[in-house]
Amino acid sequence: MMMEKLKVYADRMSQPSRAVLIFCRLNGIGFVEIKVDISKGHHLSSEFTEVNPLQKVPAIVHGSFNLSESHAILVYLNSAFPGIADHWYPSDIFRRAKINSVMDWHHSNLRNGAVSYVINTVLGPATGRTLNPKTAAEAEKVLFSSLSNLEDIWLYGDGRFLLGGSQPSIADLSMVCELMQLEVLDEKDRSRILSPYKKVLQWIDDTRASTNPHFEEVHNILYRAKKKFEQQCSRIAETQTKPSDKIGGHSKM
Amino acid sequence: MMMEKLKVYADRMSQPSRAVLIFCRLNGIGFVEIKVDISKGHHLSSEFTEVNPLQKVPAIVHGSFNLSESHAILVYLNSAFPGIADHWYPSDIFRRAKINSVMDWHHSNLRNGAVSYVINTVLGPATGRTLNPKTAAEAEKVLFSSLSNLEDIWLYGDGRFLLGGSQPSIADLSMVCELMQLEVLDEKDRSRILSPYKKVLQWIDDTRASTNPHFEEVHNILYRAKKKFEQQCSRIAETQTKPSDKIGGHSKM
Structure with missing residues (x-):
């Protein structure tokens, strides 16, 4: 299945947002970073609410699939992208x-x-x-x-x-x-x-x-x-x- | 690998303990329930601290492997025991x-x-x-x-x-x-x-x-x-x- 490039909705002032961004960069995952400035209330916009009804960052959109919660996102990225080193989320x-x-x-x-x-x-x-x-x-x-x-x-x-x-x-x-x-x-x-x-x-x-x-x-x-x-x-x-x-x-x- | 029977350390007054016990019973997982009465301070005993240094229930011991945190336990049981229906933790x-x-x-x-x-x-x-x-x-x-x-x-x-x-x-x-x-x-x-x-x-x-x-x-x-x-x-x-x-x-x- 060919998918659109991964979109990461993030505010770098949010620590779980930073974890997801660093993980993508470290593992060569191609993605677009979309800034959601919480201090300006961008997480409450109708555009972002469609991405994540819970109005929290980080969130991702991968093709037609959207997901929130940084730990769930990190685990998902490990399964969805090939070639990520096993130490990040061991298969054992x-x-x-x-x-x-x-x-x-x-x-x-x-x-x-x-x-x-x-x-x-x-x-x-x-x-x-x-x-x-x-x-x-x-x-x-x-x-x-x-x-x-x-x-x-x-x-x-x-x-x-x-x-x-x-x-x-x-x-x-x-x-x-x-x-x-x-x-x-x-x-x-x-x-x-x-x-x-x-x-x-x-x-x-x-x-x-x-x-x-x-x-x-x-x-x-x-x-x-x-x-x-x-x-x-x-x-x-x-x-x-x-x-x-x-x-x-x-x-x- | 042949393992000892699963041990579940639980206090039924604890909601995550109940979730783990119900899951095991529903899925025919053979286990021994070991009561840890929090109201009597049993979670602070040296015996239980060896099982879970964090002194929280539920915790499991499976052979030489021990684990705490109910969600991690439920996910582990899904991988460790064969024949659990896919709807509990879908492979998709x-x-x-x-x-x-x-x-x-x-x-x-x-x-x-x-x-x-x-x-x-x-x-x-x-x-x-x-x-x-x-x-x-x-x-x-x-x-x-x-x-x-x-x-x-x-x-x-x-x-x-x-x-x-x-x-x-x-x-x-x-x-x-x-x-x-x-x-x-x-x-x-x-x-x-x-x-x-x-x-x-x-x-x-x-x-x-x-x-x-x-x-x-x-x-x-x-x-x-x-x-x-x-x-x-x-x-x-x-x-x-x-x-x-x-x-x-x-x-x-």
Whole structure:
């Protein structure tokens, strides 16, 4: 069956969007990137709603087939495109099952903690939302517990990647992209969160190195956003008459 | 390879545990059920921690292989045991991709909303935890939005099951088991939440009917728990001197 070129609907500020884009580039999958700028509400447009009624990125259209949810997309791309190296999503049922397991775990743990923490410390005010310090504190707990589980359970054995792997899988790509969003935090805060987890830090570096130059190119938008947030924070700090705590300081609550 | 009989570590009060147990029974998979009573802290025992270092149910041991996360387990069982009907996890890559997509969506939506709502309205006091009415209100929003998405997006077409299916998949089983936990709510509250969603209600009935008698047998524990919570609530109501709102009424906050 001859199909139209794959379309990837993505906002590079979204970590699962970045994972899908990097995966396609790494594996020589021909695709068209269609930008869906969430900050401008493009995900709510009728055009995108036809692609994904759930109005979330990433989403793909492949011929007459459309699909959302980054993990499902990564798994689909592995079956739909020939010649993708086995380490990305091993055909061995035991290794594949373990990769499915860590990707399922990801949703309610690392993803849940990281997204909620970043929204309630930095991204909230940058996108006009109020911050909730109590939610940030709860998210921090989930984030720390997830990082501990990564360090002590998922990054086992001698391999550099999850589940003792010697080469990255789609789980490594998905979860390292998730952690990269911590880049937008204040540098001190990011270091406070990540520095206790030496294996996690090494794993981020290893995944980045093994997926470059695509990894850095697709993450460039995040480094630019980081600078913008830093400038906003220093402007807010200048206009404040008294110091306030970092988490609650810019809250409108 | 000859393997030891499958061991399923489960607490029937856990909805993903129930999904795995029902799936095994439906498909004639020989297994031993090992009860892990969460209310008694058995998931924290050193014996269970060896099976699943994450200390969560369900988990399986199959020969020397162990696995956690219910969706990963259901997918694994489909590959590891011969003769399971294709509708549970279709081999067609497009249908399989859609089932992966709805199961990925489930984590941060239906599961997130339902679990948090039930814990912060009923299960909290029953397990000695304080209730958080604000969290309950946020969970209710997620739950309603998830039910709307099920009704309007995932339950499309003429089929009785998710994604237009004419027979149930592992996604139907997982998500209906999730919704069944609403049984422990006050009957009025359960009806308030579910009654606007006619297709969802029909889908729950259809999934139940097509997986009986196993569905009802494995859910019996939930119906007994419902009765216990009702008795507890009426005892609390008798000892209270003034009426209080349903959500915040029994909170220790």
